[in-house]
Amino acid sequence: MNEWFQAEQRVERAQHLFESGNYLKAAEELRSAIAVNPYNSSWHFNLALTMDALGFYEQAVRAYRQALELDPDDPDVLNGLGVDLTRLRRYRAALDCFERIERDDPTYEPSYCNRIVTYTEMGDHDRAETMFYLARQVKEECPLCLYNIASSLYERREFRRALACLHRALELDPQQPQVHARMAEIHWSMGHLRQAREHYLAEIRHGADDMDTLGDFAELLTEQGDYDEATETYRRVLERLPDHVGAHFGLGELALRRNRLDPAEKQFRLVLRIDRRYPGAHQRLGEVMLRTGRRRQAGVHLLAELRHAGDEPQTLLELGQLLLEAGKVKQAHALLRKLVAGQPNNPHAMHSLAVSYFFLHDLEGGILHCRKALKLKPDYSLALYNLALAHMQKGQLGRARRYAAKAVAAAPADENIRALAGRLGIVGFWTNLKHRLLIGAGERPRRTRQRN
Numbered sequence: 001m002n003e004w005f006q007a008e009q010r011v012e013r014a015q016h017l018f019e020s021g022n023y024l025k026a027a028e029e030l031r032s033a034i035a036v037n038p039y040n041s042s043w044h045f046n047l048a049l050t051m052d053a054l055g056f057y058e059q060a061v062r063a064y065r066q067a068l069e070l071d072p073d074d075p076d077v078l079n080g081l082g083v084d085l086t087r088l089r090r091y092r093a094a095l096d097c098f099e100r101i102e103r104d105d106p107t108y109e110p111s112y113c114n115r116i117v118t119y120t121e122m123g124d125h126d127r128a129e130t131m132f133y134l135a136r137q138v139k140e141e142c143p144l145c146l147y148n149i150a151s152s153l154y155e156r157r158e159f160r161r162a163l164a165c166l167h168r169a170l171e172l173d174p175q176q177p178q179v180h181a182r183m184a185e186i187h188w189s190m191g192h193l194r195q196a197r198e199h200y201l202a203e204i205r206h207g208a209d210d211m212d213t214l215g216d217f218a219e220l221l222t223e224q225g226d227y228d229e230a231t232e233t234y235r236r237v238l239e240r241l242p243d244h245v246g247a248h249f250g251l252g253e254l255a256l257r258r259n260r261l262d263p264a265e266k267q268f269r270l271v272l273r274i275d276r277r278y279p280g281a282h283q284r285l286g287e288v289m290l291r292t293g294r295r296r297q298a299g300v301h302l303l304a305e306l307r308h309a310g311d312e313p314q315t316l317l318e319l320g321q322l323l324l325e326a327g328k329v330k331q332a333h334a335l336l337r338k339l340v341a342g343q344p345n346n347p348h349a350m351h352s353l354a355v356s357y358f359f360l361h362d363l364e365g366g367i368l369h370c371r372k373a374l375k376l377k378p379d380y381s382l383a384l385y386n387l388a389l390a391h392m393q394k395g396q397l398g399r400a401r402r403y404a405a406k407a408v409a410a411a412p413a414d415e416n417i418r419a420l421a422g423r424l425g426i427v428g429f430w431t432n433l434k435h436r437l438l439i440g441a442g443e444r445p446r447r448t449r450q451r452n
Helices: 002-019 023-036 041-054 057-070 075-087 091-104 110-122 125-138 143-155 159-172 179-189 193-205 211-224 227-240 245-257 261-274 281-291 295-307 313-325 329-342 347-359 363-376 381-393 397-410 415-423
Strands: none
Touching: 002 023, 002 041, 023 041, 041 057, 041 075, 057 075, 075 091, 075 110, 091 110, 110 125, 110 143, 125 143, 143 159, 143 179, 159 179, 179 193, 179 211, 193 211, 211 227, 211 245, 227 245, 245 261, 245 281, 261 281, 281 295, 281 313, 295 313, 295 329, 313 329, 313 347, 329 347, 347 363, 347 381, 363 381, 381 397, 381 415, 397 415
């Protein structure tokens, strides 16, 4: 009997620990209580909530399922399970939970509200909107429903409708979490950097303790060129979470932008110690090594990045350009051909593919793709420059001069182009085409988080 009383006391302590943010200790107390009395559904439910707070969603799912074995009809448990299954991308199982709630109690509004998220992540925005209107029949205005449907609208790039929903959510509940952060993302996607910054600051002022939100804010500050404040924001994240890989990567990016190559290399190596597959880390480390003359080591890291590269076009374009600089021409060529196949109207990708043809000693292939790049961007100075150089190699001086003149007109301050125009008649100067080509470093897009 005394042991059961102690278990009750442990649950009470767990509640106080949870409320104070000490989730690990709260979980320990709950597990000790459950070991004594495994037949209390609410204790398993509380453990699941604690695992949610820690971000341990697999463990939360197990705790929710144990609670359901004891109380199969509890809608709160089913709802929590559905939310976590959505987080784990087990969408069909999540929908089964929400639909089961609806069958038992059609007035339970969260079952509709949370299905908005599930359908949004599945890309089924029509059903997401249907759930929004079904939720409104149960509860006319719910801030969370408005936030959730705004996320669906954001994915569809219906930015103004999304913002209207979020403004209404704030009217209903000025403390609704993540609303300002979502508004910041939308304004950022629209190119409204000042408004994005204001909303991130509003989210932080409202007591946001979300490290990802702080990381996003630091990334925005970086894009705005406010490197000192971005650095301080990343360090604020690391004070709380010393192994936050995104913050270390962000600090590395900042150091690289400032050409502080030693601290940049240190941060990217630290990122790879924490997560060997962190997107962009091998690529950025390869770039540092190229800048410091370590071409062979750069190639090793760039090929490692290539093995796990995603499908974000700007990142792939930059990776292809870096591979060319590192002398990994065949791999760069294959990557750039794939990129152009998916983005035939991207002049930068087309031009980089042209350069890879030149590096493979295929003058005709390079000329063809430079011309394709010019059809997409007629004043593309790099393509004009490389066409002039290629025709010089072929001995077609008239064509070379015409392209060089167009290149000067497109970029009169470019020193490489002016040098080409000035030396065009000295054929012997152009014996080494591979090391005279302009790959496009000046056109290389900055690596920022992809936005919808």
